Amino acid sequence: MNKIGVFYGSTTGTTEDLARRIAEKLEVPSTHIYDVSKLTEALVNEYDVLVLGSSTWGAGELQDDWYDGVKVLKKCDLSHKHVALFGCGDSDSYSDTFCDAIGILYEELKGTHCKFCGAVDTAGYTFDSSTAVVNGKFVGLPLDEVNEDGQTDERISTWAEQIKQEIS
Template structure:
């Protein structure tokens, strides 16, 4: 069985809350959920599957703690690891950069030879543009707790089941 670690960058606590919901659905114990500011190469080596979550700030920027986190990830051998991305954004106020943080993580990690899993169909989302859309699908799970919080639990459940299938 694949060992899963969940890493999140959260400024206001929203992404942390979503990370904990995802971890619960994946049966990941709380001791394997980390604030990305605590990430180390040794920690990354422990896991077969990395679930990485970020919020999107400003006009499509990565959450601050991820800038150092990405540098550490890029120093690691990710060639035998699955990476599942998720992120929080505001599809109403920031419809042109909705969940761009997911797209930034993807762009930063796509040349590491990791295997991405957990793409999400854009159907059911209202937004104008997102760099998290790759080949017509979100490259991870976008969550909008500001405008669509009533859809969060269902979106997480559906995504987690897909990720489980892809990593098995």
């Protein structure tokens, strides 16, 4: 069985809340959920699957704690790890940078030879542009707690089941 660690960067608490909800659906104990500011190489090495979450800030930027988190991840051997990405965005006010943080994490980590899982179809989302869309799909789970919070639970449940299948 794959050991899963959930790592999030959260400024307002929204991404932290979503990380906990995702962990619950993935049956990950709360002791395996971490603020990315505490990320270390030793911690990364404990897990087979890394679930990474960031909100998108400003003009499509990562949450602040992720800048150091990415540096830690790039120093690690991720070649035998699955990586699943999720993020928060505002599809109405920031429709041209919707969940770009997921795209940034993907771009930063694709050279590490990790195996990405959890791509999500763009159907059902309203946005203009996102760097998180690669080959017609989101590279992870985009969540909009501002405008589409009524869809979050279903999106998380569906995504969690997909992740379980992809890592088995």
